Structures are given as C-alpha cells and as structure tokens.
C-alpha cells in the first residue's frame with residue numbers, strides 16, 4: 481500500500497525526529513537522496529549545467545545542499561535566489577565551497593534555457609497559495625526549456641494537502657519527495673505537475689492515520705474474492721443489475737459485462753433490456769418483474785441508463801443489501817433514502833454528477849477532488865467513488881481516502897463507467913466492503929483499460945473483456 485500523509489502529520493514527525501538527531505542531519509538525508517536522483521536523471525554529472533531555483537525556506541536549503549553535491553562531482557551549478565537575503569545560510573555556504581555560483585533572478589531565464597537540469601526548490605510543504613509573482617517567470621522558463629525539471633519534495637505552487645493548483649505551478653519531470661508521499665502528489669490536478677515521483681526515506685515515523693492510500697498489486701490480490709472447494713454460485717454472491725431502458729439498452733449490457741467479471745457467482749438482471757442482455761450474455765438470469773420480485777441478491781447496482789425510472793431506483797434503495805448507485809440513479813435517488821439506508825451504499829459519480837449532487841460547478845469539483853469526494857461521502861452517509869484520471873474512493877466515516885491511478889485516458893469512452901459499476905457491484909455481492917469494492921474495481925478497471933487500449937482507442941466492451949487479464953496480472 482502506498483500512503484500519503486498531511487503536512488501537519490509530516491511536521492509532527494519531523495519535530496520528533498529532529499529532536500533525536502544532530503542539527504541538519506535530516507536535511508542532509510534529503511539532499512543526499514535528491515542529489516542521487518538528479519545524478520540518475522543526468523546520466524553524466526561531470527560537465528552538466530544545473531540551475532537551482534531557491535526560495536527562502538528549507539525547500540531551498542535541500543536544493544542548495546544537493547547542488548553542492550553535484551558541483552563536487554563536476555557539474556556547473558548556479559543557484560538562482562528568489563530572496564537572496566533569506567536563502568538558507570548553510571546550504572549557500574556549502575554550494576559556494578563546492579564551487580557553485582549564485583545569481584539573482586535577473587538573467588535567470590537565459591540560464592534556465594541553457595541548462596541540462598533545473599531543480600525546483602522554490603517552495604515545499606511550507607507553501608501557501610499558488611506561486612508568487614516573482615517565481616512565475618522562472619516556472620514558465622523551466623517549462624519552455626529542454627532541461628529536465630526535478631521538483632524538491634513537491635512541485636512549487638501545488639497544494640500539498642489537497643492537490644489543488646491555484647494559478648501557476650512548476651511542471652516537473654520528476655518529484656523527489658521526502659519521508660512520505662503528500663496527498664497532492666497522488667491527486668489531480670496537482671499529480672499531473674509532479675511527473676514521476678521518487679520517495680526518499682529520511683526516517684520519519686508517521687503516527688497518525690494516512691490521508692490517502694493507493695492500493696498496489698499485492699493489496700488488490702489479497703482482496704480479490706476467490707472461489708474455494710465449498711463454493712457454489714450462491715455462496716459466491718449474486719449481484720442484481722437494475723440498469724438500461726428501451727432507449728439505453730447498451731448500459732444494461734455493459735454493466736452486466738462488468739459484473740460477470742467481478743467475482744460474483746451469478747448476475748441477475750432486471751429491467752427492459754433483458755433481450756439485449758441475454759443475446760450478448762446468455763448466462764445472465766433475467767427478470768422483468770422489478771427488483772423486489774427478482775429473487776435474492778447480495779448486492780444491487782442501480783442507475784446506468786435507467787433514464788427517468790425513479791421508481792426502480794427508489795425500490796432498490798429499500799433493499800437491505802449493499803447498493804451501488806451510478807449515473808441516472810444518482811440524479812433520481814432521494815438523498816434521504818440514501819442517508820436512511822442501513823446497509824452500505826456506494827455512489828459512483830463522475831465530476832459532473834458529483835457537482836450536481838453538491839450544487840456546485842463541475843470545475844469546482846475538478847479543482848478540489850479530494851474535498852469533494854469527502855464532502856459527498858459525509859453528506860450522504862455513503863462510500864463515494866469519484867471517477868476521473870485519478871479515481872478517489874471516500875468512506876462514509878472519514879478516514880483515509882483511496883486513490884487509484886491505474887487508468888488511462890483511453891477509458892474516457894462512452895459506457896466504460898457502466899462496466900465499472902457492474903464490476904464494483906459484483907465485488908460488493910462477493911462480500912467486499914464498499915470502499916474495498918470501489919477501489920479494487922477502479923484498480924482492475926484501470927488496468928483493463930490499459931491492457932485493452934495498448935495505445936489505441938477502445939470501446940467499453942473491450943475494457944470489460946480485458947478485466948480477466950487484469951485479474952491474472954494482479955494475481956501473478
């Protein structure tokens with residue numbers, strides 16, 4: 481499991497550790513890891529041109545000490561100081577001793593244009609708001625330059641705790657982060673600014689709960705429901721799919737396609753698209769008598785393509801088993817009916833649907849994805865899976881939010897959300913907790929999207945077909 485901790489938690493751990501270590505030891509650990517990452521990126525350090533962008537805090541100190549290490553290995557290192565009188569004294573002295581030079585911001589853009597590597601030490605976890613005006617031209621010059629850009633701890637200008645980006649920020653090829661990931665490195669839009677992320681251990685002991693968790697292959701493998709010798713189709717769980725309409729029969733077919741690959745022993749379909757479902761998936765149990773009379777299920781999926789069928793949504797919400805609400809179902813569900821449920825609920829909006837539920841503009845949700853997912857989960861007393869390039873899954877009782885980045889932008893194709901709903905519903909029926917079902921489904925769905933696309937456009941049915949390959953890959 482990869483975890484990310486809040487700045488407050490990092491600060492507390494830093495204080496504890498600093499009290500036990502000689503002064504400056506922590507910064508040396510950070511600088512050593514940073515310099516090693518820079519050297520790897522450069523390939524040949526000797527003779528390379530390195531520009532350090534140095535702000536007034538310890539983030540700039542890290543950059544200066546790392547710059548000194550590179551200078552000792554023969555790099556030509558210049559530090560551009562944003563506030564010369566407040567730059568880290570020890571770091572500056574070390575750089576000078578190693579033969580590095582110092583410049584003000586005048587002429588910095590030409591230096592950046594000629595550099596092989598730009599190290600962004602403008603601001604780290606002490607940053608507030610977007611980049612300040614004097615730093616913006618430097619970030620822009622770095623974006624234009626052919627140099628590789630390495631961000632120290634996090635790209636300057638992004639919010640460490642929320643992943644929000646207010647105004648300009650540095651775009652890095654690599655972020656070298658210290659002690660733990662920060663939420664902003666894993667959540668869009670900030671994640672896009674971070675490039676690849678390298679974690680450098682500095683010995684922090686993080687006592688509090690993580691803000692974010694990102695499942696890895698082994699975590700997912702441990703959660704996958706596997707049949708045993710004593711299994712039969714009912715014990716494995718039956719998932720009910722209430723989806724589709726005369727107008728949107730495809731949503732039903734795609735949700736069933738996802739559900740068949742999710743680990744439930746049987747898929748029961750109710751609704752007006754039974755013929756289309758059976759034609760494609762003859763193994764589906766179909767019924768046209770409505771959810772309540774359809775027979776026992778261990779979880780429901782309601783909503784994809786149901787159009788205006790509010791009655792079906794209301795009926796499913798009265799079931800005493802876990803319910804996944806998606807698409808039209810999110811619009812039609814009575815908030816009180818969701819909040820009043822005793823069994824778990826998993827809501828799966830994309831940003832537009834989340835915005836409608838929260839009564840804000842879509843852009844607001846996209847800019848503040850983490851806060852939005854948490855807010856919805858709290859308001860509805862439900863687990864909330866917020867779709868997008870990084871998918872978030874927040875539980876109703878607070879706690880760490882799961883983040884998933886296995887996907888690919890090829891998944892932005894009509895109907896791929898329906899496949900995800902079926903898959904997650906199937907995992908719910910197999911007995912996974914709502915947050916686990918949502919995050920495991922997002923993980924497999926993202927991988928399946930990658931496998932199916934492999935660099936070319938795909939349809940949602942291709943994604944469904946690749947889910948089996950994603951399972952195998954995870955279990956390997």
Ligand SMILES: NC(=O)C1=CN([C@@H]2O[C@H](COP(=O)(O)OP(=O)(O)OC[C@H]3O[C@@H](n4cnc5c(N)ncnc54)[C@H](OP(=O)(O)O)[C@@H]3O)[C@@H](O)[C@H]2O)[C@@H](O)CC1
Pocket residue numbers: 490491494506507510535536537538539540541542602603604605606607608609610611612615632633634637658659682684
């Ligand atoms: N935690 C750890 O365990 C370890 C932490 N380490 C390192 O320390 C870093 C944190 O250092 P930090 O606390 O000195 O804060 P930092 O990020 O340099 O920023 C503060 C300065 O930036 C300025 N500033 C603020 N906002 C700004 C903006 N938007 N745009 C531009 N400038 C802005 C602000 O100015 P002021 O408001 O005072 O005018 C202030 O001077 C951390 O990220 C990591 O790299 C490692 O060395 C070892 C282990």
Ligand SMILES: Nc1ncnc2c1ncn2[C@@H]1O[C@H](COP(=O)(O)OP(=O)(O)O)[C@@H](O)[C@H]1O
Pocket residue numbers: 807830867868869870871887888889890891892893894895896897898899900925
């Ligand atoms: N840029 C992207 N990168 C990765 N995944 C994406 C991206 N855009 C959308 N997705 C994923 O594709 C799926 C789209 O779902 P949704 O928006 O509900 O589409 P539909 O309603 O057409 O089925 C979600 O799983 C979402 O996370």
Ligand SMILES: [K+]
Pocket residue numbers: 539600601602603604631632633634635636
């Ligand atoms: K930085």
